[in-house]
Amino acid sequence: MKFGFIGSYGSPAQQVRLAQECEAHGWDGFFTWDGVSLDDEGFGAQPTWDPFGLLAAVAAVTERITLGAMIFALPRRRPWELAQQVLTVDHLSGGRLVLPVGVGVPIDRAFTSVKGQPSTLRERARALDEVLAWLDRSWSGESFEHDGEWAGTGTFRFPVPPVRGRVPVWPVAVWDAAQPPRRSLDRALRWDGMVPQVRGDSPEDAEAGPEHIRELTAWIAEHRDSEAGAYEVIMQGRLDADPDRARDQARAAAGAGATWWIESWWDPTTTTPESLLDRARQGPPAL
Structure with missing residues (x-):
């Protein structure tokens, strides 16, 4: 199992430094996030940065770590501009970019304050599929x-084309063991991995635990x-400060079938750069 780290807060310079420290201290990936103007009181007070600009800067000063964002909100992006941004960061990083993708959060004013944007969940889901199809054709x-x-x-x-012919795509998929939502799961199965979420009122409530990952895998x-090749299953969480407990958390995730652990700190009242x-x-x- 690999370990990634999200730069959830900080200036562009602080996030670039954070990515360098992640690489220096053994993390396998660095991820930023994708929002434009959020209307939630907590997150709305935070500045937002262009993820591809940040990742381009990080790519120039790192050599090994995987780069991405949790999560790229594709339905509000113009596919031809997205294709150019993806290709640029992919080549600048030597093929280290991955694309965790989703429908975007409804509190983003880039959806709610812009005429003509897909707004409902179903509209954003259809737009996500359309942008992904366009992007895939651009790599041909x-x-x-x-x-x-x-x-x-x-x-x-x-x-x-991209350095490795294409860029890995990890769509968000909602998991419910009692009634698996087939549209999001089937979408994720068509690509290279998935970021599972369970239904919740906050980003942390939506995180899948080891029991969900075991059911999902x-x-x-x-x-x-079975012949389709390797497939990534991403688990988000927060490792305990105690090394032994953190190791137990990681082993539980790996044992359940997760291939990535993404360290995710989102609480604006306690998390700082x-x-x-x-x-x-x-x-x-260490596992």
Whole structure:
């Protein structure tokens, strides 16, 4: 299992430094996040930065760690601009970019304050599929056109493919063992991994625990082609400050089938750039 770290708070310079410290202290990935203008009282007081700009800066000063965002909100992005941003960071990093993707949060004013944007969950889900399809075609190196619900384009061609031919895509998928929501799960199965969430009132409530991951990986084994290759299952959480307890948490996640643990600190009343830096310097537990 690999270990990633989210730069949830801090200036661009602070986040770049945090990413460098993550690489220096044994983490396998650094992730920022994707929001424009949030209307929630807690998160709305925080500045937001362009994730691709941040990741480009991080790519230039790191050599090993995987780069991404938790989560790229694709339905509000123009696919042709997204394709260029993805390709740029992918090449700048030497093929280290991954794309955890989702429908976006409804408190983002880039949805609620912009005319013509998909707004309902179903609309954003359809837009997500459309943007992903456009992005996938852009990696072919061939000319293509698109006539969709949210975007219609004439001929586009991106003659240089991503470093590794394509960029791994990890869609968010909602998990409910009693009644698995097939649309989000089936979407994730078509790609390279998934970021599972359970229903909750906050980002931390929505995190899948080891029991959810165990159920989910069993479901994946049943419904995914066994010859399709490796598949990533991402678990988010907060490791205990005690090294022994942190190791037990990580072992439980790995034993349940998670392939990534993403260290996620979101509470704006307790999390600061300084606390994130201190936590990153502790490094991930040794399994």
